[in-house]
Each structure stands twice: as structure tokens, then as C-alpha cells.
Amino acid sequence: MESPAPEVAGPAAPRRRGRPARPVLSRGKITTAALAVIGRAGYDGLTMAALARELETAPSALYNHVKSKDEVLNWVQDDVNDTIDTTAFGRDPWDLALMRWAHSYRDAFARHSPLIPVIAVLPITGAPHSLAMYERVAGGLAAGGWPEDMVVDVIVAVESFVLGSAMDVAAPEWIFDVGDQRDLAPTFADAVAARPARGPAAADSAFSLGLNALVAGLRGTLAAVRATRG
Amino acid sequence: MESPAPEVAGPAAPRRRGRPARPVLSRGKITTAALAVIGRAGYDGLTMAALARELETAPSALYNHVKSKDEVLNWVQDDVNDTIDTTAFGRDPWDLALMRWAHSYRDAFARHSPLIPVIAVLPITGAPHSLAMYERVAGGLAAGGWPEDMVVDVIVAVESFVLGSAMDVAAPEWIFDVGDQRDLAPTFADAVAARPARGPAAADSAFSLGLNALVAGLRGTLAAVRATRG
Numbered sequence: 001m002e003s004p005a006p007e008v009a010g011p012a013a014p015r016r017r018g019r020p021a022r023p024v025l026s027r028g029k030i031t032t033a034a035l036a037v038i039g040r041a042g043y044d045g046l047t048m049a050a051l052a053r054e055l056e057t058a059p060s061a062l063y064n065h066v067k068s069k070d071e072v073l074n075w076v077q078d079d080v081n082d083t084i085d086t087t088a089f090g091r092d093p094w095d096l097a098l099m100r101w102a103h104s105y106r107d108a109f110a111r112h113s114p115l116i117p118v119i120a121v122l123p124i125t126g127a128p129h130s131l132a133m134y135e136r137v138a139g140g141l142a143a144g145g146w147p148e149d150m151v152v153d154v155i156v157a158v159e160s161f162v163l164g165s166a167m168d169v170a171a172p173e174w175i176f177d178v179g180d181q182r183d184l185a186p187t188f189a190d191a192v193a194a195r196p197a198r199g200p201a202a203a204d205s206a207f208s209l210g211l212n213a214l215v216a217g218l219r220g221t222l223a224a225v226r227a228t229r230g
Numbered sequence: 231m232e233s234p235a236p237e238v239a240g241p242a243a244p245r246r247r248g249r250p251a252r253p254v255l256s257r258g259k260i261t262t263a264a265l266a267v268i269g270r271a272g273y274d275g276l277t278m279a280a281l282a283r284e285l286e287t288a289p290s291a292l293y294n295h296v297k298s299k300d301e302v303l304n305w306v307q308d309d310v311n312d313t314i315d316t317t318a319f320g321r322d323p324w325d326l327a328l329m330r331w332a333h334s335y336r337d338a339f340a341r342h343s344p345l346i347p348v349i350a351v352l353p354i355t356g357a358p359h360s361l362a363m364y365e366r367v368a369g370g371l372a373a374g375g376w377p378e379d380m381v382v383d384v385i386v387a388v389e390s391f392v393l394g395s396a397m398d399v400a401a402p403e404w405i406f407d408v409g410d411q412r413d414l415a416p417t418f419a420d421a422v423a424a425r426p427a428r429g430p431a432a433a434d435s436a437f438s439l440g441l442n443a444l445v446a447g448l449r450g451t452l453a454a455v456r457a458t459r460g
Contacts, residue, residue: 044274117347120397125409134406135415142417150439151421152406153432156398157440161387164394167350168386176364176382179355185365187372191381202383209380210387213447214440221443 025057025065031075038076038114046072074127077119082129083108086136094144095215098154101137102162102211109166116163146222147229154218161214165207173199255285255295261305268306268344276302304357307349312359313338316366324374325445328388331367332441335392340399350393376452377459384448391444395437403429 033054037046048069052059066072085104088097109116124130134155141151176192178185197205263284267276278299282289296302315334318327339346354360364385371381406422408415427435 042274044272113347117343117397120394121401121405123402123405123407125404125407126411128411128414131408131411131415131418134418138415138418138421142421148421149424149426151418152425153436153439156433156436157391157395157443160394160398160436160440161391161444162394163397164350164390164392165387167347167393168390171351172353174355175351175353177353177355178361181356181358181361184358185361185368188361188364188368188381191368191372191378194379195382196379203386206383206386206390209383209451210390210444213387213451214391214444215447216450217443217445217447220446221439 025055025061027065027075029055030062030066030072031079034072034076035079035112039112042114043118048072073118073122074125076115077122077124078127078129080108080112080115080119081127081133084133086133086140089136089140090143094140094146095219097140098137098158098218099211099215102158105159105162106166106169106207109163110169113167113170116167120163144222145226147225150225157218158214161210165203165210168206169200169203171203173202255287255291257295257305259285260292260296260302261309264302264306265309265342269342272344273348278302303348303352304355306345307352307354308357308359310338310342310345310349311357311363314363316363316370319366319370320373324370324376325449327370328367328384328448329441329445332388332392332445335389336396336399336437339393339396343397343400346393346397374452375456377455380455387448388444391440395433395440398436399430399433401433403432 030051034046034051037050037054041050046069048059048062051069051072052062055062066075083104084101086097086101088100091097092100109119124134137155138151141154142148146154176188178189178192182189195202195205260281264276264281267280267284271280276299278289278292281299281302282292285292296305313334314331316327316331318330321327322330339349354364367385368381371384372378376384406418408419408422412419425432425435
């Protein structure tokens with residue numbers, strides 16, 4: 001077994017001088033390496049052993065920095081969530097801010113599609129950037145007049161649409177190809193052929209249609225709730 | 231290596247009499263076994279070797295019936311899609327039919343959550359039940375007045391919401407637990423605590439809120455499109 005990579009060249013390690021041969025592990029380096037492994041081998045391919053190989057270190061050294069695969073995933077989620085734009089909350093009306101957030105959120109996870117099913121069920125406990133993101137969204141919705149007891153349902157509904165749409169970005173262009181069974185679905189086949197956009201532009205088009213409708217619908221819901229609750 | 235399981239006790243197999251020792255493979259048996267493997271080991275755990283073990287047969291026998299893992303997944307998708315309720319299309323107004331379809335679709339995939347990211351990007355070519363489902367939905371939308379070139383975007387938008395919501399059903403109850411970092415997200419923590427429902431009922435509540443809003447928004451979109459296009 002290799003010895004752990006040194007973190008501090010203190011008096012206990014007089015043999016080593018200058019830069020250590022292997023880079024010192026950090027949360028940032030571990031997160032970047034985990035994203036590389038997931039991108040290549042999928043979520044199931046991310047093991048502590050595979051992550052240690054990616055970092056060119058021993059598993060024992062890795063365990064000095066992070067206690068489990070779940071903690072690594074928590075860091076990865078937090079890193080990706082930190083790239084999501086929440087700046088419109090508290091500045092723009094809630095509905096416009098929600099749309100800007102949803103666009104940025106979809107783009108962030110479309111770049112990391114193997115993460116989507118993992119992130120969808122991963123607790124955010126201990127993830128400071130994720131907590132900061134949800135705080136801004138919740139604050140923007142509350143300021144926009146949403147009752148406190150509905151705020152999380154609004155967030156979850158928009159997130160569900162965003163994560164489903166982020167998966168759709170990775171769909172192949174021929175996903176709706178009826179092949180030689182056109183007779184089973186003639187109306188559908190014609191509608192597929194009539195779709196103006198192809199590939200990523202088609203995904204963008206469906207996402208915009210759905211997001212505009214969802215947010216317009218939420219505006220109506222909020223108006224109805226406020227009228228009812230007074 | 232074991233010999234392939236016999237399909238037909240024809241003259242070429244005079245040694246065998248009566249029922250074969252192992253059940254004859256069929257599309258239905260292979261699909262059921264594939265769902266069992268995916269449920270236990272995830273999508274990455276579904277290999278032709280694992281599927282053959284589940285069916286207590288040799289890989290060579292399995293390959294006599296299905297040519298690849300992708301074909302197995304196509305069958306699995308088609309089997310699950312066959313359970314989705316499309317009966318309201320052509321009977322009820324498009325918006326009500328869409329909601330009924332979305333509820334049934336979410337329930338079907340919530341029961342098979344490891345399939346969701348796979349199905350989201352899997353072509354439907356050669357899947358007769360899937361084609362029949364899309365034909366009914368496309369026909370219902372067209373009959374409701376949706377222009378042909380928008381039908382697939384409507385379907386994709388609703389599917390994205392449905393698949394994201396089906397993932398949320400599997401989320402743990404403590405997914406939004408702020409832990410000891412309440413100071414980072416006080417508004418959000420209060421909103422989480424104020425959520426009336428917990429667990430699966432919370433997922434249902436967010437899904438209903440979002441679906442009602444999405445479909446209400448789509449009603450507005452259709453009215454605007456018809457007014458614009460004349």
C-alpha cells in the first residue's frame with residue numbers, strides 16, 4: 001500500500017523538500033476528478049478506488065480527505081449548483097427570476113447529464129452553495145407573494161421540469177423515428193416531421209414552450225391563491 | 231458452455247420429450263427478467279450475461295431471442311409504456327386528457343425509477359406500444375386544435391415534467407434538510423418546515439401544482455397561437 005500524499009511538509013516529514021511529488025488533495029481537486037470519472041464511466045463507475053486512480057493517489061490518502069462516495073457526490077452537486085445563476089431573485093419579479101434560474105439550471109445539468117438522476121434524489125445537507133441557491137429562490141418567491149407553505153412545491157415543480165428537460169438535451173435526434181411502423185403512428189410521424197427544429201434546437205424549443213407555460217400557469221395559481229386566502 | 235434452450239421440439243431434437251427442463255424464452259419473459267435485474271442492480275447492472283443468469287439460461291440461448299442490450303431496453307420501455315393510460319384522448323378535451331396521461335405516465339415510471347434516465351434518451355423505433363401511445367396523444371392534441379408543428383414540443387415538455395417528477399417520487403424525505411447550516415438558508419428552512427405534506431404526499435402535491443400550472447399555461451399558449459395564426 002502506498003503512503004498517503006503529504007498535506008503539510010511539517011517537521012514530521014523532514015525527508016521531503018519543496019513541492020511534493022503528487023499534488024496535495026483538496027475538495028476542488030477531488031470534485032473535478034469525480035466529475036471526470038462520472039463523465040467517462042457514469043455514476044455507477046464512480047467508486048472511491050476509481051476516484052483514487054484518477055487522482056493518482058492511494059485510496060487511503062483519499063479517505064483522509066473525504067469520508068464516502070456520498071460525500072463526494074454532495075461536493076459535486078454543490079459545485080454544479082454554484083454555477084447556476086440566481087442573481088435575478090430579489091432584483092426582477094419572481095416569475096422572470098424563476099425563468100432565468102430555470103434556464104441556467106437546465107444548462108448546468110445538461111453539461112453533466114449522468115449526474116441528473118443522482119442529484120434528483122441527493123440531500124443538500126452540508127452543501128453550502130446549494131443552500132445559498134435555495135435561499136435566494138425561496139426569498140424571491142416569498143417576496144413575490146407566494147405563501148410560505150407553497151414555496152417548496154413551486155421549487156420542486158420547476159426543478160422537476162428542469163431536470164427532465166436537461167435529460168432531453170442528451171436525447172438522440174432520431175428518438176421519435178417511427179422506422180418502418182409508420183402505419184402504427186401516422187399522425188405522430190407527421191408531427192415529428194413537421195417539427196421546425198432538430199437536435200439541440202428542438203430541445204430548446206420544447207423547453208421554452210414548457211417553461212413559459214409552466215410559469216404563466218404559476219402566475220395564475222398565485223393570483224387564485226391570493227384571491228382565496230385574502 | 232450450456233446448449234441453448236430448445237424452442238421447438240422438432241425432429242432435429244428427438245432426444246427431448248414433453249416439456250423442456252427450462253422454460254422457453256419469450257419477449258415477455260426476457261422483459262420481466264430485465265426489469266428485475268435493473269431494479270436490483272441498476273441500468274449499468276443490466277448486461278446480457280446478468281440477464282442470462284436471471285433467466286437461468288446461457289448467453290448464447292438469450293442471443294437467439296434478442297440481439298443486444300439496446301433491444302432489451304426497447305422492449306422494457308415498450309412494456310412500461312403499454313401500462314400508461316391514454317384512453318382519455320379522443321374522448322375528453324385535450325387538456326384533461328393530457329393531465330390524465332401525465333398522472334398515469336408518472337406513476338408508471340415512479341415504479342421503475344432506475345429506468346427514467348435510460349428511457350428519456352431511448353429511441354422508440356420498433357416499439358409498437360410506445361408508438362400507439364404517441365399516436366393517441368398526438369391525435370388528441372391535433373383534435374384539440376394544436377398546430378401540427380407544435381404537437382411534439384407539447385409532448386416533450388409534458389414528458390420532461392413527468393420524468394423529472396417521477397424521479398422526485400424516489401427522493402428521500404430529508405432531501406431539503408439544512409442540517410446545522412440553517413443560518414445559510416433561513417427562509418428556505420422555514421418554507422421546508424411549512425410544507426404541509428411529507429414524503430410521497432409532498433411529491434404528489436408538487437406534481438399536481440406543476441401539472442395544473444403547466445396545462446393551464448398550455449391552454450393560454452394555444453389560445454394565443456390560434457389568435458395569431460388565425
